[in-house]
Amino acid sequence: MSQPxxxxxxxxxxxxxxxxxxxxxxxxxxxxxxxxxxxxxxxxSVIAKGSGVMSGEFLTADISLSQRRAGGGMGPAIVGTLLITGMAALMAIPLGVLGAIYLNEYGKQKPLARLIRMLADIMTGVPSIVMGLFIYTIWVLTFEARTGFAGALALACLMLPVVIRSTEEMLKLVPDELRQASLALGARKWRTTVTVVLPAAVSGITSGALLAIARAAGETAPIVFVVGAVNNPNWNLFDGESTALPAQIFSNASLPFQVSQDRAWGAALTLIAIVLIFTIVARIIANRFAIKER
Structure with a gap:
């Protein structure tokens, strides 16, 4: 029989x-x-249910003392979110980027570099409540005070492994030809890293940092454990209790009153808007400093 x-x-x-x-x-x-x-x-859902309570008063007024009554705002929570998340970013992003530079540009496959990668991967999967308990044990119990800085420490611990691993992956995507060309022109390794490698990877690094900030800004457990609760804005991270939008979302959504649940939806919409604004600003900055293809 013939084959087809x-x-x-x-x-x-x-x-x-x-x-x-x-x-x-x-x-x-x-x-x-x-x-x-x-x-x-x-x-x-967030826009439909949260837009009904959005107003200038909601964004600036103090938190209502009565959970059953309408009125009040999220001014102290917005201030606390910006301060705590900003402080956490100031601590975690520079350390994470420097750590990633060591891993990719200097450490390579050395034992110390492999150990740091393993620890970063483990920390990425650690639940946020564990970080909250860790900071509560070593900071709050030691100094016997709940402060915004304690919350920033907890969020920084959550952000650090994300920044390290995402930045390292972006640095790996930079072609070695760029490094070799810079070194061939007589530039030292640190100068090549600062003036060639980092600008080439700045967009990806920014994306990783935004991912870490977005994760930290929405965390509730560490904030509830170590920050406390206030009804008025506290601009000092190192003195007195504070509050944040995730904590207010959790506390208001847990109550059976309709006005409290409306405030929770409004706080959720505010948090999404803040993250969106940060994302747009960071993209603009990254495009400004990125190496342009000619």
Whole structure:
């Protein structure tokens, strides 16, 4: 019996490839739609339920002393979120970037570098409540005070491993030819890293830092444990208790009163807006300092 003849002509292969390509594109598009639908529903729900309480007074007024009554705002929580998250970013991002530079540019596969990578991977999966308990034990109990700085320490511990691993991956994507060209021109390794490698990877580094900030800004457990609760703004991170939007979302959403739940939705919308503003500003800064292709 004769064997079937397989058409290996250029036209048959081209048609098969087009069909395969269309099927792959269709599968990718379907996966994108499936991923976007729940995200869109979450954003829609927050905007629909939180926009009703949004106003200038809500963003600036002090937190209401009575959870059953309407009124009050999230001014102290917004101030606390910005201060605590900003302090955490100031501590975690520079340390994370420097750590990633050591891992990728100097440490490579040395035992110390491998150990740091392993610890960073482990810390990435540690629940936020563990970080809260850790800071509560070594800071709050030691100094017998809940402060905004304690919350910043907890959030910085959560941000640090994310910044390290994301920055290292971005540095790996920088072509070695850029490093070799700079070294061939007589630049030292540190100068090559600062003037060539980092600008080439600044967009990716910014994305990783934003991911870490977004995760830290929405954490509730560390804030509840170590920050405390106040009804008035506290601009001093090192003295007195403070509060933040995640803590207010948690406390108001846990109550059965409709006005409290409305405040929780409003606080959630405010938190999303803050993260969005930070993202836009960071993108602008990253595009400003990134190396442009000519």
């Amino acid at each position: 003849v397989i058409d290996l002509t250029r036209g048959a292969l081209s048609a098969r490839r087009r069909i395969t390509n269309q099927l792959a594109l269709g599968a990718i598009g379907l996966a994108l739609v499936i991923a976007v639908i729940p995200l869109g529903l979450v954003v829609y």
